[in-house]
Amino acid sequence: MKVLVGGGTGFIGRALTHLLHSRGHEVTVVSRQPGASRITWNELTHFGLPPCEAVVNLAGENILNPFRRWNEAYRKDLLSSRLDTTHKLATAIAKAVQPPQAWVLVTGIAYYQPSLTAEYDEDSPGGNFDFFSNLVSKWEAAAKLPGDATRQVVVRSGAVLGRGGGAISHMLLPFRLGLGGPIGSGRQFFPWIHIEDMSRILVHAIENSHVNGILNGVSPASSTTNAEFAKALGAALGRPAFLPLPSPAVQAIFGRERAVMLLEGQKVIPRRTLASGYQYVFPELGAALKQAVS
Ligand SMILES: NC(=O)c1ccc[n+]([C@@H]2O[C@H](COP(=O)([O-])OP(=O)(O)OC[C@H]3O[C@@H](n4cnc5c(N)ncnc54)[C@H](OP(=O)(O)O)[C@@H]3O)[C@@H](O)[C@H]2O)c1
Structure with a gap:
């Protein structure tokens, strides 16, 4: 299969490309920079x-x-880099004489409102309460295609x-130095996924015609809190991880609005992902972190 990957030069894109190649697929990346096996966003728009x-x-x-x-400039970059690229790909798909079989977008769980008690699956409401949830709503709307x-x-x-x-x-440097620990109260949920599972879920979505709609890309160990995550990361590195990073410090570094992403969290369940038949390679945090820091 020929697969076109916007932003395929990045962290997830490199892992996805590797996996696609290993399964015999051909990959072309859409990038801001020209190069081998690449097209630029301008070329996509023109051709x-x-x-x-x-x-x-x-x-x-x-x-x-x-x-x-x-x-404001940073907020604009975050929005335009996601909405414009998604819109360009959706427009190109809609105009294609031979439309592709599958169109897959990665967004974020910031769609769901942070809470210490609520549980969210793919059908839960969200997308309308702060900058990041609005960003996800607009991003997913930009991907919509006219037909089926x-x-x-x-x-x-x-x-x-x-x-x-x-x-x-x-996080690795402070944790390696023994200066790591929970962020803020540490009670907030910290939904995570190993990159191997993220790449495999994307390939599962590409290759299987029954997969459609929203899938939560999180591990099924969905009740991990930030404090538990810090403890597990310290254990994977063989370092203590007791030093909390206080909320005011996080707000000073990231700005109040953005600090919410670190200081608050949501419990997210991959109900539809599991129902679609996907089987996780790294469902447990300890093994996932051990592999990620090795
Ligand atoms: N990593 C995570 O933990 C995570 C979690 C939730 C959601 N996501 C979402 O998943 C997607 C991929 O994540 P990632 O970690 O692989 O991202 P990444 O490595 O930070 O970036 C992916 C690619 O985006 C392109 N890019 C960066 N800035 C851009 C800009 N201003 N305009 C246009 N393109 C730009 C770059 O490609 P070129 O330089 O080749 O143009 C880059 O290689 C992102 O949209 C991210 O928000 C990631």
């Missing part, structure tokens, strides 16, 4: 969709870059754990 059977979008400016100040010639899947992802990027890349 339309290259021949392919599946399209995935993973493009997006990094949300938790601690070196970027939380301001192409099967559509949206994977709402939790924090992706793996080597060389994602959620734990900024």
